[in-house]
Amino acid sequence: MIKEAPRENRAARYLVSGPPLLFLVVFFVAPTLIMILTSFRFPGEFGGLAPIAAPAEKISGEYGFTPEAYQFFFSDVLYAKIFLKSFGVALATTLICLIMAYPLALLIARSEKRFRNLMVLLVVLPFASNFLIRIYAWMIILGPESAFSHFVNAILGAFGLAPVTLLFSPFAVLVGMVYVHLPFMILPLYTNLEKHDASLLDAAQDLGATAWQRFWRVTWPLSLPGVFSGSALVFIPVLGMFAVPDILGGTGDILIGNLIKDQFLGTRDWPFGSALSIMLTLAVLSVAGLATWFARSATGQRA
């Protein structure tokens, strides 16, 4: 289709794509390689890493390469459980975000053109204030003395149920995760839905489709690319998120993100932290691969 570009054109193309390529090599490929290497080394006695070569003066401790970090990971079922739980939280967050975002995105996409930009602005407005401050705000909202907590417990009490603590619970973590990531679901969905040809819905209705059938057979399948990109934008960051469980979760609500952070800042076991990161990357890649394959088979062979 596209003809072979002339030479000077191609040179210009390399010139334009060069800087971002260089950036990725320096700040993504190199760190990843360093991390892979790190995961196969011994931790240093006081944090950091043990030397690769034998030290000149014989002191105690190990040196060189070892698969110890990975052996450790597979030796304890606890880590697998944390992985599974993290995936569960990521999946739940993604689904809740999707269910909440879809109607809103549809509303924005179908409202009058002059209001759309304002509504999109309102969706991204929370980004204007600091992320941690917004999470701390949820600490107050969900705190035991908050009006919200009193309200929830009053309702529970009316049904004869014992009062609950909202803060420092899996519920609080999920609320925080959904709150933080909701715009990342709304925006790709809106971008997709906004482009839908309204005449397709007229045609469907004209040919006998009820409101539900028009959604299920026309709007929903056409919005799948938006659903998939929104889900990826929510699912993957949630997997690595440690701030929300740190602040809103209880001691039992540790996710992979917290585990990795602890290896570097707490227990100072860099190789194990690196190994966990690499396992997480592999897991995300396989999920993304599966999702791509699924997306392709779901949306047909469309270009």
Added chain:
Amino acid sequence: MSLLEIRNVTRRFGDYTAVDNVSISVETGEFFTLLGPSGCGKTTLLRMIAGFDLPDSGQILLDGKDMVGTPPEKRPVHTVFQTYALFPHMTVADNIAFPLKMAGKTPQDIKNRVGEALDSVRLPEFGNRFPHELSGGQKQRVAFARGLVNRPRLLLLDEPLGALDAKLREEMQIELINLQKEVGVTFVFVTHAQNEALALSHRIAVMNHGNVEQIDEPSKIYGFPRNRFVADFIGKISMMNAQVVEATPSHLKLNVGELGEVITAGREGIKAGDDGMMAIRPEQVRISHPSEEPRLKNHFVGKVHDFLYIGDVTTYIVELSNGAYIEALLPNSSPGRATFFEVGDEVGVSWRHDAGIFLND
């Protein structure tokens, strides 16, 4: 009883009256066309028949039943949209199967009827293609098949040939006529292209500013336009101010300003003294050498003002002695000579006593 009956339908958008007290009846099996310039209300009327819009006053009856409470999905009326509106995520077969699925037909029935529909639009091998893999004409045929497959009582067509190039459009016109004959479904066709309306329709309603100007067979619309708008909108026509001198059922004697007496066909309701227009179609005007003996009653001399060579014919614009212009068509009967007359040549123009029309509004 007519299949479709539009009774005194009016539709306003704010101060603007899109459809103004329109009444039309369409018979079963008819190919009926709503013709008019953009903004004449033809598309609004179509949307009201489909059910996407409701009249402010008046009634739309289908098989004698008022459709006001029936939403589009419940009306036995399907539409072929101007942009085709094929579902891009479905194959051609799934697109055509859509109305059958909505109607709850069995899978076996759907399969058979989709196959028949594909055959009827000459696309038997295209069931597994996606719309983006089709050409404009093929998309058009899929849209026809999808609209017809569940045999609606009425098929509405909203300028369906508008997006096609001239040659393909002519092919599709012939195909559309044959398809309509074959399935026997009543068509209501909307277009602003007068030649398309003339070629396809059994009857045409010419619309302007929300009003119906004339409802008639194509030859009546073209040959006996009821007023200036219809005469001017359909085909080419030359017009001159005129006054009726003598009126009989068979003919009218007109006085055309500073030109003289012109005889035209008779028209009901016209009496001596009426003011109006004498109108004549270019192909009815004979152009001849001034030396030639006049053979027709209406014979005048003039000068060639300009001419257009169009291939099959040449259109001459002749300036008459009173300063008015009249158009005459001359078939290019011999290929070697494209022009018979040059600009500035003296010529004679004449037409039959029953060719011209008198229009008083």
